Amino acid sequence: MSAQAWLDVLIAVIGGAVRVGTPFLFVSLGECLTEKAGRINLGLEGVLVLSAMSGFGAAWLSDSVWIGVLCAGLAGAALALVHGVACSLPRVNDVAVGIGIMLLGTGLAFHLGKPLMEPQAPQIPSLALGGWSNSAAVQAALRINVLFPLGVALAALLQWGFANTRWGLLVRMVGDSADAARALGTSVNGVRIAATVAGGFIAGLGGASLSLYYPGSWNEGLSSGQGLIAVALVIFARWSPLRCLAAALLFGGAGAIGPALQSVGVGGAYYLFNALPYALTLLILVLSCSPTRSARGAPLELGVSR
């Protein structure tokens, strides 16, 4: 394989990291916010699928992609609200509710999305960052979803906000010790519901970037478990929004290696390459795991059985 081919693979992987990583980024940021408040929302898979469908439907009906994006976020927030409220009832387990929400969200999306298989909706515009190059491959790879920079900004904002704002401190307090929060008179359930809903909205933006950005259509196989993987990414990122960004890009890039290699003619182990992101994640999880370091940043209320 020539140097040029390697370069093409590299560029395709970078492009893929951004393209595939964008939905992961939003879902993992949403999950990060939820988990910081002390709840696990496994339902984000359902949120992702439902918001992808709603966003697509709204964009198609209104003929405006931004209304679509907004509706995707709102649909995500609405479904997350169900999770947040249900988990606030006594003796309700958030993981179990999450699985219920996941099934509800996907089922609802498949049912309501039947008429949306055919039509074409407006697309989220892209930023052409490859203008400096005259290679078509580079230009294609560096044409990125405008939601991506938004996600990067959001990650930075969350990172900063957790440490430097009232809301950030409240969310972390509730996630760290419900008892302490109660003693200070903070409504634990209130903060958790708010964080879950905001997380659902953010994850909904991920849904929009699934259905409203290239290739941009609605079908039932759109997500294939990305919402669940994002939950793992958050753990992998040790509950830090900026590391969520890195993890999403890494995961997206690893996912692009298979197709990129195939496009330059290395197609032998196609399915093996498709498993690469998962293998990579596992490997890094194992390597980065240490009994002393892992504790920092993990919300202590997580995993407390109720």
Place this chain on the structure above:
Amino acid sequence: MPALALQTFRLSKHFGAFTALDQVSLDVRPGTVHALLGENGAGKSTLVKCVVGYYRADEGAVLIDGRETAIPSPTTARALGIGMVYQHFTVVPGMSVAENLLLARGRVPARIDWRAVRAELEAFMATTPFRLDLDARPLELASGEKQKLEILKQLLLRPRLLILDEPTSVLTPQEADEVLGALRERAHSGDCSVLMITHKFREVSAYADDVSVLRRGRLVCSGSVADSSPQLLAQAMMGEGRVAPVTVGRLQVAAPGAVRLQIEGLRVMGDRGEEAVRGLDLQVCSGEIVGVAGVSGNGQREFMQALVGQRPRLAGSVTLEGRPFHARRAENRSQRVRSLPEEPLLNGCVGELSVADNMALREFDQSPFAWAGWVRWRRLAARARAWIEEYGVKTQGEGAMIRTLSGGNVQRAVLARELSGEADLLLVSNPVFGLDFAAVAEIHGRLLAARDAGCSVLLVSEDLDELLELSDRIVVMSGGRIVFQTPARDARRHELGAWMGGRHETAAAPQERAA
């Protein structure tokens, strides 16, 4: 005058069928220190939690400055100027001391200017007797330091009524004197009223103006401290007919035997990536109680955790009867090692399991409690009932979640598990944290009895009085090392205090004094 007057009028609280508070009418005069006494499980914590709105009373009213006031939540209490230091720590374990203080202060600005906030906190800290690292997380702090953080949190609010639920149980007597002295001064100058729960008569007579006693949810007496005496108070706490046990003498029957536990060059990492225990050598003989004194935060916590296997050891050797000891479950069983960790609810229990299950943790998989892989729950429950009886654990039954027990009763339940049966080595941290005086005497008696039966006891305590009373030999830990040791009968309080305060930094050769 800013100090508040607090009255409760026929306050009652039920947990299911159990009456924790029965028509309690308490009167705290403004600008005074009011002490609240009572046995473990008497309802003291429940009473003050009802006052600050953590619990909602089933009947009765709270009167602030003579007016009936509804306090539905701790926020309302805070707005009224009522501050509370809870018995169980309510610091947020994963957030820094600065963040904890800021959250407690309330009025968190939407955007936090950390530079200004830190400067303000540093300035505030300088006006108090405490020093804490603003960047440390409570997760990494010893209980004494956490308690100081709790008190700091409340002082920051300049409360008009300050309620303290056993604030001094993990402080050294000197620290307690400093804190209580400062609080009394504030109260008498009319800045605030203080309601303080305690088990220590010494603190009552030295610092309180008024005292009230709760027994089984009822207020049994209330009046001026000048008119009371420890004997009268003890009698009121225990009730007619029940006499308080006397403390057992500390006389050692036999000279210590052979060395049983040998620790050489032990080094342990702290949570903040620095070495907390730095080359510690120590021996404990059979039939001997070795007391480890020290200001909290000098590595005692990490030392104990490393010994009982909660924390990896960086270097050094620990041998028990000549064999390497790693505190594995099988080793603990065959070498008969037991431990009483500090904060037993966190370190010695599973809060969500029942009292019986928690009491079974050491032996549920051993005969006669297990047979061919099956656990014999009924036998375990029967034994739990016997222990509950023997150790006087107040619980609604052996099936109650251990989390719902009062602080002192959790301690008793763990003690029952660890002290029953024969032990060869006992690793003990702050064993009487939060116990009432009768229980303290009883536990101390049990430790001495174990010692007399030939057991080796390693006792870490922040209470020098306790160490002087129980130990045969006292060592002082400072900066992660043993800096001084002495037989307890020759120990002088001020000398120990000086070593605890870090005199080794100026002393030329600290180990020379070592026996």
